[in-house]
Amino acid sequence: MKVKMHRLFEVLLDSTAADPEAVVGFSLAASPRLGDFLDDLDPAMSLDWNNRDFRGLPELRTHVLRQAGLEEVCDLRDVLVTAGAAEANYLVLRQLLEPGDEIVVETPGWPQAPVLAAAQGARVVPVARVEEDGWALPLDWLAAAVTERTKLIFLTNPNNPTGRMLGRAELEEIVRIADGVGAWLLIDEVYAGLEWEGPRAPSVAGMYARGITTGSVSKALGLQGLRTGWLICRDAGLVQDAVILRENSSEIMNVMGEAIAEIALRPDRYRAGLARARAEGRANLRRMDDWVRGETRLGWIPPEAGLIGLGRLGDGIDGDALARRLLDPPYRTFLLPGSAYGLPGHIRLGVGGGAEANLMQGLERLSEALRDWPE
Known part of the structure; x- marks a missing residue:
């Protein structure tokens, strides 16, 4: 039988031409050169x-x-x-x-x-x-x-x-x-x-x-x-x-x-690389958790390990619609909707990517989008 496209890959394919300025949900540590x-x-x-x-x-x-x-x-x-x-x-x-x-x-x-x-x-x-x-x-x-x-x-x-x-x-x-x-x-x-x-x-x-x-x-x-x-x-x-x-x-x-x-x-290289990823990930995870706690229309259970977790959206907010809106001006921010995992009422939140992800800028824009979302 033919291999069908799963929702996660479909979202990634659709977003590659968007050229976002920030990423909320980066799933890997900052990449070396x-x-x-x-x-x-x-x-x-x-x-x-x-x-x-x-x-x-x-x-x-x-x-x-x-x-x-x-x-x-x-x-x-x-x-x-x-x-x-x-x-x-x-x-x-x-x-x-x-x-x-x-x-x-x-x-x-x-x-x-x-x-x-x-x-x-x-x-x-x-x-x-x-x-x-x-x-x-x-x-x-x-x-x-x-x-x-x-x-x-x-x-x-x-x-x-x-x-x-x-x-x-x-x-x-x-x-x-x-x-x-x-x-x-x-x-x-x-x-x-x-x-x-x-x-x-x-x-x-x-x-x-x-x-x-x-x-x-x-x-x-x-x-x-x-x-x-x-x-x-x-x-x-x-x-x-x-x-x-x-x-x-x-x-x-x-x-x-x-x-x-x-x-x-x-x-020696592995210990140093892992220590760097852990320090950056832990710092970003604290920032992410503080930010989520300040949002009235979003909640989550922080990850025990790894660089991603699932954020639960408030009533009436569809993850796919939110992700599409965020890709457009003025937000220009990428996030992965929870439909990629069969959970349309969620979004993926990630703390990887290093400085190039512009995480805090992305979170500010996501806050704006959530505030602007109709009740």
Whole structure:
């Protein structure tokens, strides 16, 4: 079946020609510049593939395991470097799911999984996170949704887009639920490392034989343009299946992306980059929270981790209409409506992007638009 466009991508496509002056809802840390890496790049490096391993540079995969806390549990053969976490998720979804299989997903959540699963003829079973419960994942509902027909459970941690965290005890229970029916469990960790309350959660690839961890350098390090991510799984067959599919699609990794990501994930560079992103994110999150508290027609639950959360609009305000109005003069501000996640009464609020996002200017313009909205 044809892959259909999900609402999030539709909004992004429609907004690219608008040239906004401010962004409210930027989802990744401020991006470094190429010049930040030039001293560590070898000018004689071949622009052919790495000529060493189809799974990606061994040094890069070593860093991936280290930052995920899996160096004592997983082997380099358990890591495949991919074109972002999106390709990692795609490779798993495409190779695991067949018509008639069931996949359990969270809502709100990253829409890639239900879109691809539906295109493959799988049955999508949603489990709703509820705002009144702080966007917590209801584990009793999850257990009820999982059956003998469940092939895969797909989650994000921290949750994208609410920023709610799953802790160790919750992850252990989810593993127990998955193992009870022999299901695979994929947890997308693109926001790992940006925890505002408590430690980083353990990666499921180290907790469960059918556990799959995906991640990238895009969000916490602001390196989205490298298109460099990974999947980690101790099941050799699943990793090999992913290699085979990638050979028939993107084939090999972007050598420049691998090289720069390897530099960015070197322990000293990674700690510095993550510290910078955490400091900027925490400061902007305080500003955002103070601003929301001053708005009478908007509320939210601040994210426990990551750079985005969902703002709840007052009665009578439609997120899509508000987003369209904000793109036009005099506001010239971009935000993502909650319809991208099936919640039209919400908007996505983000604290990333650095100075170029003009966050405070965007919030002032959003305040004006909310004040001007008819009662």
